[in-house]
Amino acid sequence: MIDVTALGEVLIDFTPAGTSENGQVQFERNPGGAPANVLAALTKLGRTAAFIGKVGDDQFGHYLREVLANHHIRTEGCVLSRQYHTTLAFVHLAGDGDRSFTFYRKPGADMMLEQQEVKTELIDQSSIFHFGSLSMTDEPAYTATLSALKYARQKNVLISYDPNLRPALWSDMEQARERILNGFEFADLVKISEEELAFITGMEELEAGTAWLREQFDTKLILVTLGAAGCFYRLGDRTGHVSGFQVKAVDTTGAGDSFLGGLLLGILEHGGLEDLEESQLQANIRFANAVGALVTTQMGAIPAMPTRQEVLDFMQQ
Ligand code: ADP
Numbered sequence: 001m002i003d004v005t006a007l008g009e010v011l012i013d014f015t016p017a018g019t020s021e022n023g024q025v026q027f028e029r030n031p032g033g034a035p036a037n038v039l040a041a042l043t044k045l046g047r048t049a050a051f052i053g054k055v056g057d058d059q060f061g062h063y064l065r066e067v068l069a070n071h072h073i074r075t076e077g078c079v080l081s082r083q084y085h086t087t088l089a090f091v092h093l094a095g096d097g098d099r100s101f102t103f104y105r106k107p108g109a110d111m112m113l114e115q116q117e118v119k120t121e122l123i124d125q126s127s128i129f130h131f132g133s134l135s136m137t138d139e140p141a142y143t144a145t146l147s148a149l150k151y152a153r154q155k156n157v158l159i160s161y162d163p164n165l166r167p168a169l170w171s172d173m174e175q176a177r178e179r180i181l182n183g184f185e186f187a188d189l190v191k192i193s194e195e196e197l198a199f200i201t202g203m204e205e206l207e208a209g210t211a212w213l214r215e216q217f218d219t220k221l222i223l224v225t226l227g228a229a230g231c232f233y234r235l236g237d238r239t240g241h242v243s244g245f246q247v248k249a250v251d252t253t254g255a256g257d258s259f260l261g262g263l264l265l266g267i268l269e270h271g272g273l274e275d276l277e278e279s280q281l282q283a284n285i286r287f288a289n290a291v292g293a294l295v296t297t298q299m300g301a302i303p304a305m306p307t308r309q310e311v312l313d314f315m316q317q
Contacts, residue, residue, distance in 0.1 A: 002074065003047040003268050004160075005122045006130040007148050008035030009110035010053055010064050010078070011087040013101075013253065015299065030253075030300035031067040032089065033110070034132045034164050037254045037301045041261025041291065043072045044305040047268060050074035050122045052148070053135075054109040060086035061109065071302065077119040084109040091253065099253055103169055111138035115147045123152050127268055130160040130260075136179045137170060149186040158272055161187035162260060165196045184213065188273055189221040191260045197224055210234040220273050223263065223285070225256050225292070231285050238278050242285040245293040245314070254301025255292045262291030262311070290315045 010033040017028040039049035051073050055061030057080040064086065068075045087108030089101045105111065113135065123129050129152040135141040152159055163180045170176040180200060184190065190213070194206070203209040210222045214234060224232040230244030266284030270276055290311050298304035306314070 001048070002050045002122060002126045004039060004042055004128040004130055004264055005050040005052060005077070005126040006035035006039050007052040007118070007145060008132045008135045009033040009087055009108070010036035010051065010055060010068065011089050011108070011110065012060050012064065013089045013091050013300070015091040015251070015253070016093060017299075028299060030303060031064055032253065032301050033087075034134070034162055034257050035130060036064075036068065036073070037257035038130055038162070038261050038264070039068075039073045040071045040302040041254075041258040041305050042264060045261060045265050045291075045308045045311070047265060048072070050077055050126070052077035052113075052118055052122060054079040054081050054084070054113040054117065056080070056084055056086035056109045057082050058086055060088065067302065074122070077122050079113065079117045081109040081112060084112045087111075093251065099251065101166075101168060103166075105169065107138070110134065111141045113141045113144045115140065115144040118144050118148045120148070120151050123148060123157055124155055126157055127272075128160055128264055129157045130162070130264070131183065132161070133163040133176075133180045133183065134166060134169070136163075136183050137166075137176045142179060146182070149183075153186055158267070159186050159188050160260070160264060161190045162256070163190065163192055163196055163200060165193070165199055184217040184219060187217070187219055189223070189267070190219050191223045191225065191256065191263070193225050193256065206232045207239060210239065221276075221281070223260075225259055227252070227255075230289050231259070233281060233285060235276065235278055235281055240278070240282065242282050242289060244289045247293045247297050249296035251299045251304075252296045254295050254304060257301060258295040258305055259288045259292035261305070262288035265308075287311060287315070
């Protein structure tokens with residue numbers, strides 16, 4: 001069995017890391033990509049994971065497959081492309097640890113994943129299937145993702161969704177929004193930021209926006225991450241808020257992904273979403289908030305993921 005299989009992008013982030021003694025600008029090279037980050041969080045927390053996606057048959061693609069394997073993520077579903085290059089991202093860091101991205105993806109191998117390249121046997125063996133929005137917005141990855149979602153649903157695999165907002169990558173925002181909304185048709189649980197919720201629903205209010213999603217798509221669990229303020233949730237008709245932890249953030253890259261990894265750990269331990277009590281969910285979110293907070297205290301996403309023991313120790317402080 002595999003705990004979580006994720007489909008989507010894995011890429012390399014180049015993050016500014018100051019200047020050297022002779023004044024040269026330095027970059028740190030970090031593996032990233034939201035779905036791969038979620039898996040890395042989970043394996044660091046002690047669970048099993050597999051990745052489905054596509055990278056270029058270039059130095060970056062080989063490096064990324066190696067990174068996944070070193071993090072105990074199964075890579076047989078990660079196709080190597082001779083035709084397309086590995087997707088790259090350049091990170092801009094603001095003083096408060098917040099970041100934005102410029103992508104090199106013209107087209108990146110991740111968006112060229114074909115339906116027949118998706119190893120469905122990985123989905124068969126999984127308790128949870130996770131996907132993000134990047135593979136939802138370009139063809140042929142969009143069709144490949146939809147067919148994987150149909151397959152996961154048919155096999156009764158719990159489906160988790162992270163509709164990341166990537167305006168820098170989308171020339172047609174209305175088409176992107178429509179395709180992202182199509183992802184909700186399949187999702188049992190969704191992790192979303194306030195900004196993403198407002199873009200998708202057109203509503204600023206958390207209660208109203210999440211109520212609309214629930215009505216439209218019957219999404220069982222919606223988590224709205226609020227940065228340092230923690231997380232707002234909707235479990236069926238019940239809503240609430242779980243406060244975040246206070247830390248000195250240096251780089252928020254991967255905070256939301258690691259939060260989701262921490263949250264999925266709780267869902268795996270519960271055996272799904274059936275009969276999930278609100279108090280259990282709140283405890284799961286508190287753990288996930290701690291994972292997210294810890295990740296912001298270090299540079300990068302995957303290298304910053306904590307172990308379960310580190311999270312528990314941090315929560316005791
Ligand atoms: P995203 O990375 O998707 O934008 P957030 O920035 O909201 O997501 O972060 C996800 C989670 O990580 C938050 O819900 C919170 O638990 C934790 N987190 C993020 N930033 C901070 C911070 N500055 N201090 C403490 N916790 C944080």
